Amino acid sequence: MSRTSTRKKKAAQFVGFLLLRTCLYLVLAVLFLLLFDVGKKGGGAISWEFLTQTPRRGMTEGGIFPAIFGTFLVTLVTAVLAIPLGMFAAIYLNEYARQTRTTRVIRLAIRNLSGVPSIVYGLFGVILFVNILKFGTSILSAGLTLGLLTLPWTITASEEALKTVPNSYREGSLALGATKWQSIRTNVLPYALPGMLTGTVLGLARAAGETAPIMFTGAAFYLPFLPKSLKDQFMALPYHLYVMATQHHDIAKVRPLAYGTALVLIAFVLGMNMTAVILRSKLRRKRK
Amino acid sequence: MTKRRLRNLRESAVRAFFFTNGIVVILILIGIFILLLYSAVPAFREIHLKEFFTSASWDPTSPVKAEYGILSMIVSTLLVTLAALVIAVPIGLGVAAYLSDVAHWRVREIVKPVVEILAGIPSVVIGFLGIVLFGPAIGKIFGLGNGLNAANGGFLLAIMALPTIISISEDSLNTVPAAYSEASLALGGSRWQTLVRVKIPAALSGIIASVMLGLGRAIGETMTVLMATGNARAFPHGFLNSVRTMTSNIAIELGEVPYYTTHYYALFAIGLVLFIITFAVNLAADVVLKKYQEREQ
Numbered sequence: 034m035s036r037t038s039t040r041k042k043k044a045a046q047f048v049g050f051l052l053l054r055t056c057l058y059l060v061l062a063v064l065f066l067l068l069f070d071v072g073k074k075g076g077g078a079i080s081w082e083f084l085t086q087t088p089r090r091g092m093t094e095g096g097i098f099p100a101i102f103g104t105f106l107v108t109l110v111t112a113v114l115a116i117p118l119g120m121f122a123a124i125y126l127n128e129y130a131r132q133t134r135t136t137r138v139i140r141l142a143i144r145n146l147s148g149v150p151s152i153v154y155g156l157f158g159v160i161l162f163v164n165i166l167k168f169g170t171s172i173l174s175a176g177l178t179l180g181l182l183t184l185p186w187t188i189t190a191s192e193e194a195l196k197t198v199p200n201s202y203r204e205g206s207l208a209l210g211a212t213k214w215q216s217i218r219t220n221v222l223p224y225a226l227p228g229m230l231t232g233t234v235l236g237l238a239r240a241a242g243e244t245a246p247i248m249f250t251g252a253a254f255y256l257p258f259l260p261k262s263l264k265d266q267f268m269a270l271p272y273h274l275y276v277m278a279t280q281h282h283d284i285a286k287v288r289p290l291a292y293g294t295a296l297v298l299i300a301f302v303l304g305m306n307m308t309a310v311i312l313r314s315k316l317r318r319k320r321k
Numbered sequence: 322m323t324k325r326r327l328r329n330l331r332e333s334a335v336r337a338f339f340f341t342n343g344i345v346v347i348l349i350l351i352g353i354f355i356l357l358l359y360s361a362v363p364a365f366r367e368i369h370l371k372e373f374f375t376s377a378s379w380d381p382t383s384p385v386k387a388e389y390g391i392l393s394m395i396v397s398t399l400l401v402t403l404a405a406l407v408i409a410v411p412i413g414l415g416v417a418a419y420l421s422d423v424a425h426w427r428v429r430e431i432v433k434p435v436v437e438i439l440a441g442i443p444s445v446v447i448g449f450l451g452i453v454l455f456g457p458a459i460g461k462i463f464g465l466g467n468g469l470n471a472a473n474g475g476f477l478l479a480i481m482a483l484p485t486i487i488s489i490s491e492d493s494l495n496t497v498p499a500a501y502s503e504a505s506l507a508l509g510g511s512r513w514q515t516l517v518r519v520k521i522p523a524a525l526s527g528i529i530a531s532v533m534l535g536l537g538r539a540i541g542e543t544m545t546v547l548m549a550t551g552n553a554r555a556f557p558h559g560f561l562n563s564v565r566t567m568t569s570n571i572a573i574e575l576g577e578v579p580y581y582t583t584h585y586y587a588l589f590a591i592g593l594v595l596f597i598i599t600f601a602v603n604l605a606a607d608v609v610l611k612k613y614q615e616r617e618q
Contacts (some may be wrong), residue, residue: 038475046513052556056415057424057432060483064439067480070454125343130338139347141607146350148603149596150541152568156592157353157574160360181349184356188346193561212328214335229323230501233329242443245543249575271445279548288453295446306441 053061068299075296078289079149084297092255092277092287097294099259103267104301106260107251108241110176111183115240116233118180119187123229126188127195128217138194147185152245154182159249173263179240186239187291190232194225225295231309238305242298254280270298337392361593364389365588374592377556377568381584389587391594393556397471397564401546404475404560405482410532410587412479413486417528420487421494422516433488440484444544451477451549459586463561469551472560477545482535489534489610493527525567526609533606537599543568566589 086096130136160179168174198221206216244252252272260267277291278284364375375392414422416436420429451473459476460468497520505515521528551563552573565573571588578585 042511042514046511049418049513049517053415053419053423056412059412059417060439060487061432061435063480064435066454067442067447067450068438118342121339121342122346125339129339130343135563141604142350143346144607145600145603146353148537148541148599149353150543150568150599152541152543152571153357153592153596153599154353156360156575156589157356160356160589161352162581181353184346184349200469212332214332216585242441242445244443244445245572271443274445274449275544275548278452290374291449291466292453295449298443299446302443303438303441306437 071295071299075292078293083293097273099256099268100270100273102259104241104270107172107176107269108237109174110178111240112237114177114180115183115187119184120191120229123188123191123195127192143185143188151182151243152304154178155246155249158246162251170251170266171264172251172260172267175247176259178246178250182246183240185231186236191229194228198224227313231313234305238302242271242302245277247272270294274298357593357596360589364590366584367583376536391591394565394567394570397557398540398566399568400471400557400564401474401478402539404472405478407484408476408479409486409535413483414490416487417490417494418516419492436484436487444542446546447477447481448548469549469563470561471550471557471564474546477549478539478542482539485538486531486535489531490528497523500519530606530610533602537602541595541599543572546574567595587601
């Protein structure tokens with residue numbers, strides 16, 4: 034091979050790799066800019082008062098405690114629906130169901146439902162929970178709507194975790210005379226549980242940050258008091274941010290509060306993500 | 322003997338419990354589609370299917386004659402999605418290729434969780450930044466009054482689609498058998514040539530699947546486009562026009578619409594269209610990905 038062609042090749046590689054690296058820097062720059070902007074301007078709004086008080090004077094002053102509390106509560110309802118139902122369904126699909134064409138189709142459908150737009154789940158929540166079941170616009174309706182949204186993610190993540198347990202674990206236990214449930218309980222679940230929990234908490238974190246599904250099923254523009262029962266409306270961090278950013282009558286004035294809300298929301302969601310990851314590594318270490 | 326029967330009984334009870342759970346989930350998931358269909362169909366007692374899909378004027382509250390055409394919303398959704406893909410596909414693929422073929426493993430270990438942070442940021446926050454940060458910048462660059470237009474929405478959706486595109490493309494680049502690149506390198510190809518002419522073609526189906534999943538996400542995203550694209554009802558003529566997508570329109574009007582009117586049903590019909598489009602896109606991505614995994618095994 035001639036020297037010039039080698040040189041050309043090297044130059045092409047240099048330029049090519051440089052281009053790829055630029056792509057990475059671009060993405061990191063946008064992420065940095067995003068976090069920096071919210072961190073800087075939101076950090077200024079955060080105070081003890083902001084985190085513990087209710088909004089005052091048409092939401093131009095005061096804090097966002099009702100929104101924090103509401104998001105926490107609605108996530109709890111979501112968890113109550115999505116965690117057991119998702120995990121048990123995954124156990125059925127992976128451990129009990131015969132692997133036929135039907136289960137393959139079901140699995141495919143579940144996976145694809147996780148890509149259905151969240152506003153469509155919101156529409157569904159309006160029909161089923163608000164209208165047909167007459168829960169009204171409430172924490173219950175919003176939580177159940179988010180629960181349905183989370184279900185496909187929970188099932189898929191749990192099944193992935195169950196699949197990583199080698200078949201020999203199940204067979205070894207069965208060969209010693211254990212029943213199916215005994216094998217699952219003692220030889221499968223302990224190994225799969227960290228992965229199942231992580232996937233579930235990640236799903237819950239995503240649900241906690243969702244706005245579209247709760248807009249019409251229970252989230253309120255403004256409430257002067259905390260919800261007393263599951264049938265009450267509630268304030269939520271994501272919806273509050275939407276209101277402060279676009280619906281408020283004096284948007285320029287409440288901008289710092291909107292930034293503060295955005296920062297708290299990001300902290301809430303990323304905090305849950307981090308908890309999931311730490312939980313997984315802790316549980317894994319315990320097993321070893 | 323009784324002990325054994327007890328054990329069998331318990332086994333069947335446990336099995337029945339998990340079976341019931343599985344069935345409940347499946348019924349719920351089928352129920353979503355059926356209820357949506359059930360609430361969308363009454364809309365077509367008054368609206369012609371043809372008008373619904375081919376008319377560009379949507380004016381359900383007109384005192385003269387209510388109009389229900391979703392064409393401009395469909396075009397708006399496509400415009401925003403197209404803008405998102407034009408930005409996200411080359412950059413996402415570039416990052417994936419960099420991570421799989423160029424970067425030191427330590428860089429990869431740091432960058433991957435960082436990209437996941439991006440995926441974890443709620444869409445309403447991205448939309449908010451579209452209003453306060455990226456929109457004004459776009460407005461300034463193009464000399465517009467405000468930057469709330471399709472380009473802004475596309476840019477923000479690109480940010481949201483990037484994590485999906487990066488992680489799935491990188492996975493598929495990593496699963497290209499080592500023998501492929503070894504053969505190419507042994508024949509004197511450079512690492513760049515190997516990447517472009519051997520690895521990317523070999524991983525193409527995974528890359529296509531990642532793009533389609535990103536596409537599905539962009540089509541269905543609500544809050545970001547609702548907040549950052551201006552929501553003008555007019556038929557859009559370019560990326561610098563304000564647009565109102567299918568998702569935004571549902572979000573804007575569902576709060577005010579009287580229940581059980583044609584307008585109400587029409588919003589569910591838009592939801593059904595969205596459901597079908599995204600389901601089809603995801604299904605296609607899934608099939609492509611499955612084919613590719615089977616071939617690899």
